[in-house]
Amino acid sequence: xxxxLMIQGTTSDAGKSTLVxxxxxxxxxxxxRVAPFKPQNMANNAAVTADGGEIGRAQALQxxxxxxxxxxxxxxxxxxxxxxxxxxxxxxxxxxxxxxARDYHAYKPVALRAVLESWARLQEEFEWILxxxxxxxxxxxxxxxxxxxxxxxxxVDIPVALVADIDRGGVFAxxxxxxxxxxxxxxxxxxGFVINRFRGDLSLLAPGLQWLEERTGKPVFGVLxxxxxxxxxAEDGLAPVERTARARLRVVAIAWPRVSNHTxxxxxxxxxxxxxxxxxxGPWPGADLVVLPGSKAVQADLAWFxxxxxxxxxxxxxxxxxxxxxxxxxxxxLGEWLDDPLGLExxxxxxxxxxxxxxxxxxxxxxxxxxxxxxxxxxxxxxEVEGYEIxxxxxxxxxxxxxxxxxxxxxxxxxLAEDGQILxxxxxxxxxxxxxxxxxxxxxxxxxSTEDAVQRREAAIERLAAxxxxxxxxxxxLGVS
Numbered sequence: 001x002x003x004x005l006m007i008q009g010t011t012s013d014a015g016k017s018t019l020v021x022x023x024x025x026x027x028x029x030x031x032x033r034v035a036p037f038k039p040q041n042m043a044n045n046a047a048v049t050a051d052g053g054e055i056g057r058a059q060a061l062q063x064x065x066x067x068x069x070x071x072x073x074x075x076x077x078x079x080x081x082x083x084x085x086x087x088x089x090x091x092x093x094x095x096x097x098x099x100x101a102r103d104y105h106a107y108k109p110v111a112l113r114a115v116l117e118s119w120a121r122l123q124e125e126f127e128w129i130l131x132x133x134x135x136x137x138x139x140x141x142x143x144x145x146x147x148x149x150x151x152x153x154x155x156v157d158i159p160v161a162l163v164a165d166i167d168r169g170g171v172f173a174x175x176x177x178x179x180x181x182x183x184x185x186x187x188x189x190x191x192g193f194v195i196n197r198f199r200g201d202l203s204l205l206a207p208g209l210q211w212l213e214e215r216t217g218k219p220v221f222g223v224l225x226x227x228x229x230x231x232x233x234a235e236d237g238l239a240p241v242e243r244t245a246r247a248r249l250r251v252v253a254i255a256w257p258r259v260s261n262h263t264x265x266x267x268x269x270x271x272x273x274x275x276x277x278x279x280x281x282g283p284w285p286g287a288d289l290v291v292l293p294g295s296k297a298v299q300a301d302l303a304w305f306x307x308x309x310x311x312x313x314x315x316x317x318x319x320x321x322x323x324x325x326x327x328x329x330x331x332x333x334l335g336e337w338l339d340d341p342l343g344l345e346x347x348x349x350x351x352x353x354x355x356x357x358x359x360x361x362x363x364x365x366x367x368x369x370x371x372x373x374x375x376x377x378x379x380x381x382x383x384e385v386e387g388y389e390i391x392x393x394x395x396x397x398x399x400x401x402x403x404x405x406x407x408x409x410x411x412x413x414x415x416l417a418e419d420g421q422i423l424x425x426x427x428x429x430x431x432x433x434x435x436x437x438x439x440x441x442x443x444x445x446x447x448x449s450t451e452d453a454v455q456r457r458e459a460a461i462e463r464l465a466a467x468x469x470x471x472x473x474x475x476x477x478l479g480v481s
Contacts, residue, residue, distance in 0.1 A: 044260035
């Protein structure tokens with residue numbers, strides 16, 4: 001049976017996902033058969049797996065670090081929020097329900113069975129499993145029926161290490177306060193701590209580390225440095241933007257309240273020659289290219305966009321020669337009509353779209369989940385591209401006669417406006433292929449240097465693993481010699 005360690009955090013975004021990814025790489029490099037695992041994830045960023053399901057993108061990244069193809073057992077329960085109090089529930093890669101937070105709490109025993117089924121399969125195949133918690137184990141209001149943090153660790157009897165983000169401030173209070181919120185048995189399985197995102201003189205932190213170890217009786221395994229510009233995909237929240245002084249193209253992406261798969265924008269966000277902005281409403285920064293990313297609640301997000309004057313801003317953008325790309329839900333918004341008769345993403349009903357492409361979209365209960373390969377249309381240069389589809393709904397209309405991509409199976413997708421200013425597609429990952437990115441950047445108005453997304457991810461994981469190896473006693477944390 002596999003050995004295991006669970007990484008929990010004092011807060012969301014403390015560094016759980018990256019620590020698991022780095023540890024996966026270190027063990028895989030040592031020839032250990034290691035797998036990532038997250039019992040329950042809540043994120044609208046999803047990846048399509050080799051076995052035809054969907055999991056959180058963080059687990060897909062961790063699988064890449066471990067040298068594995070993503071599979072549904074790495075994240076057996078995925079919650080995709082559609083409102084502030086409800087989410088689509090994905091079990092073993094397939095959407096099975098849309099439940100309120102209260103109803104999902106009652107559903108957790110069923111979800112736990114799916115979690116334990118996946119756990120048992122991974123236990124038989126791998127030597128090590130590195131488990132990622134969710135949010136914080138200190139959320140005492142969620143302790144009953146917990147399957148994401150200590151509830152899972154206790155169910156399968158595995159040790160835990162706690163990571164805390166010093167960049168937020170109050171790191172010692174984070175750690176001590178978290179321990180105070182745990183039960184005696186939960187505190188006993190806490191093996192020690194990792195402090196993340198440290199900047200400055202480590203000698204000034206040393207007295208605090210000594211105090212923490214004396215106060216808790218548990219070791220600090222390491223203090224990881226702040227790794228700026230770490231080009232890894234964000235699990236859920238929008239990744240920060242670091243400005244560039246040598247921009248050749250201005251790109252604005254709309255930050256819908258329910259934005260999904262915004263990692264599509266990483267190729268633009270991380271590019272040293274792109275001035276990239278997330279637009280949350282408010283002053284318009286000006287752009288050469290506007291991207292409408294995916295959405296988990298298309299009609300509600302479009303209503304939010306309208307309430308902030310977005311359609312008028314897009315029309316002005318087009319009058320001055322700007323370009324627009326719509327991805328998945330953003331593609332649907334570009335059409336003339338949106339119909340959700342079953343209420344799959346909100347209240348049943350329909351409403352007008354932005355009217356910028358002559359197509360109509362109807363949501364149905366069949367969810368499209370597939371990886372895809374093909375080429376950009378000849379009018380866009382014909383570059384090779386690969387990606388994935390993950391959406392509800394079917395779009396129809398005259399605009400589809402001018403597709404954006406042609407799959408290797410000959411099936412077209414997307415629409416390119418006759419004036420050449422607007423394009424939309426259901427394919428995610430469109431910008432991760434260097435030739436396709438170059439072609440679309442040229443279409444948007446600039447010749448940019450290119451970098452393959454896989455190579456960028458590989459370099460970031462190696463940088464992360466090197467930092468863990470240099471600044472963390474990771475073998476002691478794992479309990480191995």
